[in-house]
Structures are given as structure tokens and as C-alpha cells.
Amino acid sequence: MKKQSGEQPLGVKEIARRANVAIATVDRVIHNRPGVSPKTKSKIEAIIRELNYQPNILARRLASRHVLRLATLLPKVSSEETDFWTLPVAGIQKAEEEIKQFGVKIEPYYFDLNNRKSFAKVAKQILKNPADGILLAPSFIEESVSFIRSCKELKIPYVFINSDIPQQESLCYIGPDLFRSGYQAGQLIHYCTPRDTRVLVLNVSHEIEDHHHLLRKEEGLRAYFANTARPIVKKDIQQTDPASIEKVLTKALQQHPDTRAVFVTNSRVAAVSRFLEKRARKNKDQNILLIGYDFTKENVSRLDQGHIDFLICQQPGEQGYRGIMALYQHLVMKVPVEKTHFMPIDIITKENHAFYI
Amino acid sequence: MKKQSGEQPLGVKEIARRANVAIATVDRVIHNRPGVSPKTKSKIEAIIRELNYQPNILARRLASRHVLRLATLLPKVSSEETDFWTLPVAGIQKAEEEIKQFGVKIEPYYFDLNNRKSFAKVAKQILKNPADGILLAPSFIEESVSFIRSCKELKIPYVFINSDIPQQESLCYIGPDLFRSGYQAGQLIHYCTPRDTRVLVLNVSHEIEDHHHLLRKEEGLRAYFANTARPIVKKDIQQTDPASIEKVLTKALQQHPDTRAVFVTNSRVAAVSRFLEKRARKNKDQNILLIGYDFTKENVSRLDQGHIDFLICQQPGEQGYRGIMALYQHLVMKVPVEKTHFMPIDIITKENHAFYI
DNA sequence: CTATCTTTCGGTAACGTACCCGGAAAAACG
DNA sequence: CGTTTTTCCGGGTACGTTACCGAAAGATAG
Structure with a gap:
């Protein structure tokens, strides 16, 4: 079907005609480039507003000689620790x-992820030849x-992914609401275990990582109850x-034999499931509900085998x-x-x- | 940053140069238009393959005088029945x-949705001025x-959404796996109710609608158990x-007092929740798990008030x-x-x- | 008043593809 | 062999924008 001439996506040409100027001049005001007198500039701007001019992206990209560079700054995917970041990548x-x-x-x-300095080093590398936008x-x-301070100076927009630092004027944040996800875990535990049994919250993580995030999840869980x-x-x-997991868990479960649910606040739930599986073999009567986080290969495998009951995931891809x-x-x-x-x-x-x- | 000349998105121009022909001839080959001798045609085709030519979509759409028309054939959103289709729209x-x-x-x-004939009527209307593709x-x-038979004759691709008709050479099917969703409901019931209590499956629907779909969900549930x-x-x-719901349900629950879970196979779960709420007020002891389908406004509202426990949804949008x-x-x-x-x-x-x- | 610099603007060649038009060559016909 | 038809192909313009180059007008200095 032929393009309807009924609707009119007016372009620079029409603007130029109406303003009685050349196309190049219209282009200059559109891109806010110098070399246009205030008078003609405001005249052209008025016409642009009047026509509600929408540039044709296709033509723009086609004619543009620039290529937009976006940098991503993410944790290395380490197969031995967790492959969480493969999906976002x-x-x-x-x-x-x-x-x-x-x-x-x-x-x-x-x-x-195990080395703060590496973050700073790579960040500096990005700033050496700054991209037009950054995802980190x-x-x-x-x-x-410290890194985004430099970005702000260079006027490079940046977006946070997976975890947020509020009040930092990022273009936007994309990721989970940690508190609410813990709250959701609470609901599942509430539905699946008897009212008076104990819930064990487990933070399995090196000190270096953000405990803050894990705490938010715990707070959510506690809020539910x-x-x-x-x-x-x-x-x-x-x-x-x-071994460390076994040690802590054995003691905890001994101390609290009424435990019927374990909530692991991050993706290390697979390791916990191994211990619980072993324990269940010896100790047939106990059936403990296990809930954890993240769609890693190992977690899914353990889920599929029935050793994890629920995984809470937040569409990493x-x-x-x-x-x-x-x-x-x-x-x-x-x-x-959207922010x-x-x-x-x-x-x-x-x-x-x-x-x- | 300037465009790198290192990588080479070779275009028709380069193909024409290598084949020693004009751009127009290359274009004819690309679009399989007549007017090219078999000899030159195969020569050009060879070069296209060799260069792994990828047309520039931007330039293509910019130069093309055609606009692609896609028709959608969906149920009317009826606020009184169910607003399921607002999200896909x-x-x-x-x-x-x-x-x-x-x-x-x-x-x-x-x-x-309550009128088979209206489907045929609107379908005929589409065929009067056929689009380039159809979503139904x-x-x-x-x-x-019968409709897609005509589409096949006209060589118009079509895709099925939300429910499938297999073996109909559709471009693809996009929607739920009904059986597995019922299976999932089984798991939730298994986790949330005692082992020996009864499950009540409820098909609330007019005869005219596809019972087949509801049956698949039921099969999935039964397969789990x-x-x-x-x-x-x-x-x-x-x-x-x-009134009808009340009548059937009252009788069913009287007949099977061991019921602790109700599985409604479609979005009418909100209506069921109303009855159960009323009943729970009179009959304080009974706590029945209620699971149903679809993210309709009413269902979400009932969910939020705690009168529905789980909704199974399949990303209608x-x-x-x-x-x-x-x-x-x-x-x-x-x-x-993907099919x-x-x-x-x-x-x-x-x-x-x-x-x- | 002329020379030089600055500001403001217009003309126009690209970007990669689609497609019209007309012409040359080849084939068919008489 | 001349004429018509068909087949095959190249030239060139258009799509809406970007951005370069250089011209005209205005400002400033000598």
C-alpha cells in the first residue's frame, strides 16, 4: 500500500519553507548549534513547536556520521562463585x-566482585575514553x-542496574525491590509451613559484598511476620x-529444632540445599522448606531435583x-x-x- | 566518535562494483524482481552470499514507499465479563x-466472544482489504x-496468540502452556494444603467458549497428583x-466437606472468591485455598483483599x-x-x- | 574608506536503498 | 534484411537528515 498523503509527518524542509530559511539553519537550531541569530532561532523554534516536529529517526541515524558508544560496567561472571551475571549480559x-x-x-x-580496587581501576579506564552513556x-x-561524580562532570548519563544508590541523579534504576522480595518470601513461608514453626534467615556471603542488600531482604521477611x-x-x-555452611547450620538447627523454613538471602542457596539434602537422608522426619534467590544454573538444577522449593528471581536478562x-x-x-x-x-x-x- | 572504517557494512554499491553492474540490477536481484538474465543473477547472488550482505534497514524503510499493515483480530474487551484482553491490546x-x-x-x-458469527464476519472484513500480516x-x-485457509491462499503470515491451533502452519504461537500451568497449580496446592484434603476443580464458563482449554489445565493439575x-x-x-455459582458450590462443598483447595480454571475466580468470602464469614473454621487465572482488574483487587490466594498469569501484555x-x-x-x-x-x-x- | 574578522546563513553532497524511465542489445517476426 | 517486440540493464532521483564549505552581511580596526 502506498503511503497515505493524508497524514503529514512534516520535516525540516517544511519548517525551513515556513521560516523562510535554509534547511541548514533549521538543523542548527534543532541541534542547538551556534551560528543562528536569536531572532531567527526563536522564529524557527516557534514553528517547530507549532508543527510538533518529530524528527525521522531513520533518516537521522542514516545521515549521522556518529556512532553512539555505551559502556557497561558489571561484575565478571565467575563460574565458581555464581553465574548470576551471565543473564544480564x-x-x-x-x-x-x-x-x-x-x-x-x-x-x-x-x-x-571480590576486589574493590578492580572496580576503581576499570572505572578509570572507562573515563579515559568516555562513552556516551554508562550502565553499571x-x-x-x-x-x-566517586565514579559517577566524574560522569556527572562529563555530563554522561548513567543507569544503575540490580542495586541502587538513591539520590545520585542516575538516569534511572533498574532492578529489584529487595524489601518486597523478602516480604514475598514471608508469604510463601506463611502458606507452606505451620504457624508456630521457626524461620531461619541465612546470609551466606563474604564480608566484602554488600551486606546492606541482604539486610533489606531480611527486613522484608520480618515485616511480613x-x-x-x-x-x-x-x-x-x-x-x-x-564445611563452613555445615558447621553453622548444624549448630543452628540443633539449637532450634523447631525450624521448618530456611530463607537464604542470596544465590548461595544451592550450597545450603546440599547440606539440607544430606541431613534429610540421615534424619528422615524433618522436612524443611528452602527458599533462596536467583536463577543461576546451579540453583535451577537443585530446584529441579527438588532440593530447593522456591527461587525468587527478578528477570536478570x-x-x-x-x-x-x-x-x-x-x-x-x-x-x-521512568526513574x-x-x-x-x-x-x-x-x-x-x-x-x- | 567517527564511524570506524575498520568494519565494513558493505552495501549494494559495493556489490554492484564487484559484479560490474549497476545498483539497480543488484536491487532487482535482491528483491527477486524480473528483468535480470540468469547469468548475471547468479553472479550477483554469489557475491551477496560471499559478502554476507545485510541490508541497512534504516535506508530500506526510508526509501520504501510502502507502509506495512498488520491486522489484529482479538476479542472485544468487555468490562462486564472480563477485561483480560486490555493488557494484550x-x-x-x-x-x-x-x-x-x-x-x-x-x-x-x-x-x-459470545458470538461465533461475529468472528466470521470480522474475519471476512479483514480479507476484503488484506493486511500484510495478521495476529489473531x-x-x-x-x-x-476457515479464516486462515484464506490467509494461506493469499500468502499472508499469521500468528496465534493466547491459544493455539496446532498443525496450521502459523508463523508462530505465543501464549501459555495450559497443561503445565495446571501442573504448577498442583504444586501450589500440594505445598499449601494438607496431603489428604480434597481439591475442587471449577470450570466456570458458558458453553460457547473453548472448554478444551480449560480441560488442558485440569489435566495438568491431575497429572501433578x-x-x-x-x-x-x-x-x-x-x-x-x-446465584448459579452459589448453588453449585454450596452443594459441592456440602457433598465434600474435606475440600481445602479450589482451582478455578479461568479468570472467573473473582466471582468464586465472593462466594467463599461470604461462606467463610458464616462458617469460621473453614479456610479454603483459592487459585485461579489471569491478571484482570477484578481478580487483582480480590487478590489484594486476601480473598484469592494465587493467580496464575502468563504475561498477557x-x-x-x-x-x-x-x-x-x-x-x-x-x-x-521461533515457532x-x-x-x-x-x-x-x-x-x-x-x-x- | 578599505581591509580583516565574525556572525549568520544558504547550497549541497552525502547516508544506503527503492524504483521509475528510457535506451541498448537480443530475440522474434515478417 | 528491416522492423517490432522482448529482454536486460544503467542512469538518476527520491526518502529526511547531517554536516561541510563557502558566501553574504555586519562589525571592527587601521
Whole structure:
């Protein structure tokens, strides 16, 4: 079908005609470039507003000699620790695939989650040849704040992914609402275990990582049970090896034999499930509900085998995808983007994980 | 940053140069238009393959004088019955928003879910001025098959959304795996109610609608409990008014006082929740788990008030979005699309519904 | 008043593709 | 062999924007 001439996407040409100037002049005011007298500038601006001019993105990208560079600053995917970040990276690649035709290029940078310094080092590297936009996981708060200060000076927009640092004028935040996800865990425990049994909260993580995030989840869980008499106990496990987990857990369960639910506040739930499986073999009567976080390969495998009951996930792939798209929307399409994208709190079970991403 | 000359997106110009022909000739080959001798045609085709030529979509759409028309054939959103289809429609609009700059236009058609004939009528209307692609919900199997027969003759690609008719050479199917969603409901019931209590399956629907779909969900539920001794009973309610529901349910619960879970196989769960709420007020001891389908406004409201325990949802908005995008990918980008897009089986609760969609 | 610099603007060649138009060569016809 | 038809192909313009180059007008200095 031929293009309807009924509707009229008026372009620069029409603006130029109406303003009695050349196309080049219209272009100058559109891009806020110098070389236009205030008089003609305001005249052209008026006409642009009047026509509600929408630039043709296709023609713009086609004619533009620039390619937009977006940098990503994320944790390295370490197979031995957790492969959580593979999915966001995949989402980012999907986004790149979609928009690379429009002159967008992504430059990935990775830091080591076990090494604060590596973050600062890689961040400095990015600033050496600054990109037009940045997507970062602000795992280390102090270092991140220092980095984005530089970004602000250079007027480079940045978006936070997976964890937020509020009040930092980021373009937007894309990730979970940690508190509410803990609250959701509370509901599952409430539905699946007897009212008077104990809940064990487990923080399995090195000191270096953000305890703050884990605490928010715990707070959410406790909030759910705030008006009940449910006994809750919390244990920290600083070493992530099986032996340390076994030691702490054995003691905790001995101390609190009424425990019927374990809530692991991060993706290390697979390791916990190994211990509980072993214990259940010896100790047939006990059936403990196990809930944890994140759609890692190992967790899903343990879920599938029935050793984890629920995983709470927050669409990690989508987070990466949306992060890039938010920068794209802002830089290319120049449309305002929502400040906060809370991801859905997905409940993953043995029965539905096959359909998840 | 300037465009790198390092990488080379070779275009028609380069192909023409290498083949020693004019650009127009290359264009003819690319679009399989007549007027090229077999010799030169194969020569050009060889070069295209060799260079792995990827046309520049931007330039293509910019130069093209055609606008792609996509028709959607969906149930009318009826506020009094169920507003399920508002979300897919919203997803379709979002997709249109994204790709309308690329010369894609969507023409929506709606039929009445309570009237088979209206489907056929609207379908005929579409065929009067056929679009380039069609997205349809094949709610009435016979009528749909007849419609897509015409589409096949006209070589118009079509995609099914929300429910499938297998073996019909559709471009793809986008929607739920009904069986597995019922299976998932089984798991929730298993976790949340005592082992030996009864499960009541409820089909609340007019005769005219697809009972087949509801049956698949029931099969899934029964499959979950296949190797257990769990008592399951099924009731059909043909009239959707509160009185009919009350009548059937009162009788069923009297007959089976051991019922502790009710599984409603579609979005009419809100109506069921009203009855159960009333009953619980009189009859304080009984606490019955209620699980149903779909993220309708009413269901969410009942969920939020605590009268529904779980809703199983399948990202209705995403379904519409993906359906349009699949047609776009196929018609504009000419890339192959996956035959089956099973949507995730999302478990929605009072605690997480606020983050959904 | 002329020379030089600055500000302001217009003309126009790209970007990669689609497609119209007209012309040359080849084939068919008489 | 001349004429018509068909087949095959190249030239060139258009799509809406970007951005370079240089011209005209105005400002400043000598």
C-alpha cells in the first residue's frame, strides 16, 4: 500500500519553507548549534513547536556520521562463585543486536566482585575514553559514587542496574525491590509451613559484598511476620565453602529444632540445599522448606531435583536489556525515561522454571 | 566518535562494483524482481552470499514507499465479563509505538466472544482489504481454520496468540502452556494444603467458549497428583452469575466437606472468591485455598483483599507485544522466528502483584 | 574608506536503498 | 534484411537528515 498523503509527518524542509530559511539553519537550531541569530532561532523554534516536529529517526541515524558508544560496567561472571551475571549480559547483547543497526555500540567492562580496587581501576579506564552513556552495577558504593561524580562532570548519563544508590541523579534504576522480595518470601513461608514453626534467615556471603542488600531482604521477611508470633532467627556465614555452611547450620538447627523454613538471602542457596539434602537422608522426619534467590544454573538444577522449593528471581536478562534500552531511549530518541523500574518478583518452582527466560 | 572504517557494512554499491553492474540490477536481484538474465543473477547472488550482505534497514524503510499493515483480530474487551484482553491490546500498542517509525501500521479488529458469527464476519472484513500480516486469537476453532485457509491462499503470515491451533502452519504461537500451568497449580496446592484434603476443580464458563482449554489445565493439575491419593472432584458451572455459582458450590462443598483447595480454571475466580468470602464469614473454621487465572482488574483487587490466594498469569501484555514483533521480525527483518513462544507461568500473590507488568 | 574578522546563513553532497524511465542489445517476426 | 517486440540493464532521483564549505552581511580596526 502506498503511503497515505493524508497524514503529514512534516520535516525540516517544511519548517525551513515556513521560516523562510535554509534547511541548514533549521538543523542548527534543532541541534542547538551556534551560528543562528536569536531572532531567527526563536522564529524557527516557534514553528517547530507549532508543527510538533518529530524528527525521522531513520533518516537521522542514516545521515549521522556518529556512532553512539555505551559502556557497561558489571561484575565478571565467575563460574565458581555464581553465574548470576551471565543473564544480564545476555540481555545486553540482545539489546545491542536490536539497536546496533541504529549506530549504537556497546563496550563491556568487567570488574571482580571480590576486589574493590578492580572496580576503581576499570572505572578509570572507562573515563579515559568516555562513552556516551554508562550502565553499571554499583556493587561498591564508595567507588561507585566517586565514579559517577566524574560522569556527572562529563555530563554522561548513567543507569544503575540490580542495586541502587538513591539520590545520585542516575538516569534511572533498574532492578529489584529487595524489601518486597523478602516480604514475598514471608508469604510463601506463611502458606507452606505451620504457624508456630521457626524461620531461619541465612546470609551466606563474604564480608566484602554488600551486606546492606541482604539486610533489606531480611527486613522484608520480618515485616511480613511483624504482627505474628513467628520465631525468626538469623545467622551469618562469612565463608562460602561447604564445611563452613555445615558447621553453622548444624549448630543452628540443633539449637532450634523447631525450624521448618530456611530463607537464604542470596544465590548461595544451592550450597545450603546440599547440606539440607544430606541431613534429610540421615534424619528422615524433618522436612524443611528452602527458599533462596536467583536463577543461576546451579540453583535451577537443585530446584529441579527438588532440593530447593522456591527461587525468587527478578528477570536478570530483562534488567540488562532494559538498562541499555533506557540509555538508548534517552540518548537517541530523547524521550524521558521512568526513574525507577522495579522488576517483577517472580516465584520460580520446579514446575515452572522451564518457561522462565 | 567517527564511524570506524575498520568494519565494513558493505552495501549494494559495493556489490554492484564487484559484479560490474549497476545498483539497480543488484536491487532487482535482491528483491527477486524480473528483468535480470540468469547469468548475471547468479553472479550477483554469489557475491551477496560471499559478502554476507545485510541490508541497512534504516535506508530500506526510508526509501520504501510502502507502509506495512498488520491486522489484529482479538476479542472485544468487555468490562462486564472480563477485561483480560486490555493488557494484550496495550502490549500491541506499545509495539506499534516502537515500530511505527519504521513504516508499520496496525489495524485492530474485534469480535464478540459470545458470538461465533461475529468472528466470521470480522474475519471476512479483514480479507476484503488484506493486511500484510495478521495476529489473531483463534477462540473459535472452526471459524479460525476457515479464516486462515484464506490467509494461506493469499500468502499472508499469521500468528496465534493466547491459544493455539496446532498443525496450521502459523508463523508462530505465543501464549501459555495450559497443561503445565495446571501442573504448577498442583504444586501450589500440594505445598499449601494438607496431603489428604480434597481439591475442587471449577470450570466456570458458558458453553460457547473453548472448554478444551480449560480441560488442558485440569489435566495438568491431575497429572501433578497422579501418583498420590489426593481426592479431586470437578464441577462445571455453565452460568456465570453469582446465584448459579452459589448453588453449585454450596452443594459441592456440602457433598465434600474435606475440600481445602479450589482451582478455578479461568479468570472467573473473582466471582468464586465472593462466594467463599461470604461462606467463610458464616462458617469460621473453614479456610479454603483459592487459585485461579489471569491478571484482570477484578481478580487483582480480590487478590489484594486476601480473598484469592494465587493467580496464575502468563504475561498477557507481553503476548501482544511479542506477537506484533514476531510479524515485524518476519516481514521487515526477514529473520526466522521461533515457532512456539511459551510464556512464563507467573505466580501472582497479594505480595508481588504490584510489580507485575 | 578599505581591509580583516565574525556572525549568520544558504547550497549541497552525502547516508544506503527503492524504483521509475528510457535506451541498448537480443530475440522474434515478417 | 528491416522492423517490432522482448529482454536486460544503467542512469538518476527520491526518502529526511547531517554536516561541510563557502558566501553574504555586519562589525571592527587601521
